Ligand SMILES: *[C@@H]1O[C@H](CO)[C@@H](O)[C@H](O)[C@H]1NC(C)=O
């Protein structure tokens with residue numbers, strides 16, 4: 411319940427917010443200049459036709475300003491449901507002139523191409539960078555590691571090439587990194603075993619990453635890790651352990667090869683484990699029956715052998731398709747062991 415005086419204050423505030431006069435006064439002139447340049451650089455896209463130069467930029471769609479300073483804090487250009495072909499061109503270098511920007515987002519614009527502009531290095535307050543569902547190409551720029559306030563980087567589903575800069579993991583506040591669905595090559599950097607935040611989410615799926623998973627990655631306590639659809643080889647057993655907080659692990663469609671018999675599982679947290687299409691050998695350890703909240707488990711298309719452990723939390727939860735196409739795995743739901 412609002413008290414009477416609060417209601418009056420609220421009414422007054424909403425009048426102030428809705429008043430065209432108030433809006434036209436709200437706008438830092440430098441920010442407005444940068445935004446109009448962005449509009450021009452994007453060929454006056456109809457997406458931005460409501461960015462009326464005669465009105466204050468804090469009232470424009472896709473912009474969020476700070477209420478006290480009127481500086482632009484968010485520039486969020488997105489087309490959440492379907493790809494929007496109306497926005498054509500490169501990411502405008504003038505985004506770098508929005509010096510108070512904390513969130514920059516370009517989402518689902520397939521006709522945006524070109525590299526990630528170096529002017530983004532000027533955005534020292536940036537916390538959230540999202541460029542996804544575009545045709546942006548070129549490398550993941552090294553300068554991102556100079557933006558010490560970054561908490562989240564989502565550069566998924568673009569055409570990015572080259573190696574993953576090892577310095578990304580050294581950002582003091584980073585806890586979300588999605589570089590999935592690009593054309594990245596090389597190895598996962600060793601430094602990825604030393605993220606500064608305790609349980610980062612890391613998504614590197616569907617790239618061309620090769621070599622082994624760095625053993626250092628076993629030292630951090632990732633909650634969600636997706637390395638699927640790459641060309642990773644060798645061991646992945648260091649990612650497991652009964653004391654980890656791991657909830658979601660997808661290593662499917664790689665060339666991983668290790669003895670599954672010796673792996674232990676986080677009993678409480680693990681919900682999704684997808685290992686299909688690798689060269690994993692050995693037995694399925696009995697410890698798997700103690701995982702309480704298993705929702706998805708897939709070890710199909712590997713080289714596993716022996717009897718599938720029965721009972722516990724595993725009981726009747728997964729069907730043939732979780733286990734089929736192994737070397738000599740047997741027992742329910744596969745045919746009986748001989
Ligand atoms: C975009 O609009 C501005 C202002 O009306 C104009 O000066 C500029 O030439 C236009 N640019 C393009 C590429 O249409």
Ligand SMILES: *[C@@H]1O[C@H](CO)[C@@H](O)[C@H](O)[C@H]1NC(C)=O
Nearest residue numbers: 452453454455496497498499
């Ligand atoms: C920019 O807009 C003009 C006028 O609508 C159009 O003719 C031109 O092809 C556009 N340029 C790009 C790169 O889309």
Ligand SMILES: *[C@@H]1O[C@H](CO)[C@@H](O)[C@H](O)[C@H]1NC(C)=O
Nearest residue numbers: 686708709710711729731732
């Ligand atoms: C496990 O992965 C295989 C191979 O991709 C797939 O065919 C199967 O449907 C998956 N199983 C389940 C239960 O999703």
